[in-house]
Structures are given as C-alpha cells and as structure tokens.
Amino acid sequence: MQVPFRKMHGLGNDFVVIDAREMPVAMTTRRAGALADRRTGIGCDQLIVLEPSDVADVRMRIFNNDGGEVEACGNASRAVGLLLGGTQAIETLGGLIRSEVTGEGVAVDMGRPRFDWQAIPLAYAMDTLAMPVGWEELDQPTAVNVGNPHAIFFVPDADAVDLARLGPVIETDPLFPERVNVNVASVVGPDHLKLRVWERGAGLTRACGTGACATAVGAMRRRLTGRKVRVDLPGGPLTIEWTADDTILMTGPATTSFTGVFEDADYPA
Structure with a gap:
C-alpha cells in the first residue's frame, strides 16, 4: 500500500506530514524514526500525523526525528494550518490550539503559557522566573x-x-x-x-x-x-x-x- 505524504517546512524546520483522517496510518516510535531518517528515510525534524478529532477540526500527532512523540510544535502547527486553510481548531497532546491563514502567513493561537514548577515539569520546587541553577x-x-x-x-x-x-x-x-x-x-x-x-x-x-x-x-x-x-x-x-x-x-x-x-x-x- 502506498501512503501519500507532504514535505513542508516553517523557516527551515521541516516536516513530513501524513494525512490519516480518511486512511488510518499506524505510527510507532520505530516507524516515525525510520521515516525521519535523512539517509535512509524521507528525512525531517518532525513527522506529523493528522487524525480525526472529537474535540477539534483535526488531531495533530507530533514525532521527533528520534521517534519520540511530543506534545507541541509551533512551526508544524503553522504548516498544518496552511495545509488545511482558513481557520482551524487543532488538537495536540499539549492542548487545543487554533490556526488562521492570514496575509502575513499563518497565525497560531498557542494557548496560555504555564510557569509553575510542576507544569514545566521540574524535579523539585523552585522559582521558574530565574532558576538558581x-x-x-x-x-x-x-x-x-x-x-x-x-x-x-x-x-x-x-x-x-x-x-x-x-x-x-x-x-x-x-x-x-x-x-x-x-x-x-x-x-x-x-x-x-x-x-x-x-x-x-x-x-x-x-x-x-x-x-x-x-x-x-x-x-x-x-x-x-x-x-x-x-x-x-x-x-x-x-x-x-x-x-x-x-x-x-x-x-x-x-x-x-x-x-x-x-x-x-x-x-x-
């Protein structure tokens, strides 16, 4: 079976984007790492899989080039926003974000930042404004x-x-x-x-x-x-x-x- 993909980038941070909303594509750490390999795969910084979502227009899964799944990627969010067009609600492991294609590019509302040490998270409590380390x-x-x-x-x-x-x-x-x-x-x-x-x-x-x-x-x-x-x-x-x-x-x-x-x-x- 052939799987379509789109190679995209945001300021040189590059992605392989797979639209799995209609044709599911199984993704694992092993497969993501192999696809992201620049010598033996397609090559990218992050691999993105788009899936159906119950809470947004689309679910975006993000895999780093070591195969690990992560919560968020701002540049990939803009790429997905461009791919989908218009205004979109995007579900990620890091929370719900929104994208909009504008005359200046793609604007993404990344949600609210968090600063408490448990939310970073850190191994133990400290002030996150100027950490004493x-x-x-x-x-x-x-x-x-x-x-x-x-x-x-x-x-x-x-x-x-x-x-x-x-x-x-x-x-x-x-x-x-x-x-x-x-x-x-x-x-x-x-x-x-x-x-x-x-x-x-x-x-x-x-x-x-x-x-x-x-x-x-x-x-x-x-x-x-x-x-x-x-x-x-x-x-x-x-x-x-x-x-x-x-x-x-x-x-x-x-x-x-x-x-x-x-x-x-x-x-x-």
Missing part, C-alpha cells in the same frame, strides 16, 4: 511550558554559545524529568530577540516555534521586552505576541516543499 556559562534560566517544556537562557551573544555541546547536557539533566528544550537568546531591542534552540529529541534546529513563544514570554516576564516581539531564528523571523487574553499568538510563514508517497511495507510499524 547553571551549566558552565549558562545560568539562571527561566522556564516556560507552552505545550512542551522550555528552559531559556538570556546571554549577551546567542551565537557564541556552544549549544551543540551544552544542549544535550541540559536537555537530559535530572532536573527535567521529561527532558527539556534549551533556548539561548540575546535581546536586540525592546521588541526584538535573537534565538537559537536545541530541540528536545531533535537537536539543533533552524527554527522552533514553541521555543520562540517560550523565549518571548520569558523575556516579557523579565521585562526585557514589550508584549509583542520579533524573534530572529537561524531560519528567519517569527512575530510573537502575548495577548491581553493571556494567550500566545505566533505569526510566520509555512511552505510546502514537495509531495510524494512511500510504500507502507518499507517502514514496518
């Missing part, structure tokens, strides 16, 4: 859950941090029982941030939508910026607004690269 030159991060967990370090120069080395160390630290996405950010101005992300289960990425949301909110909580900012990632910019309703609105582009099919039997579940 550190790893070499990276210290006192702020922690935010935007459907998935993020630790954000504000540094003078985000490009100077050896994130390829420190990212996996922090991601897997026992302080984070569900692991964590690691963000290093520099404040360019009151409405402008520069960001690099080590993504949990995926590694260094050209863009991370949830990372941009978490970092923007972290900067706003620390009063480093206003309530609407541009976040520059290696793949390009996103606009993040922490609205008066306490929800995070992310706006940015999404693109279809190509479509194709794979043989179901070539990737055993």
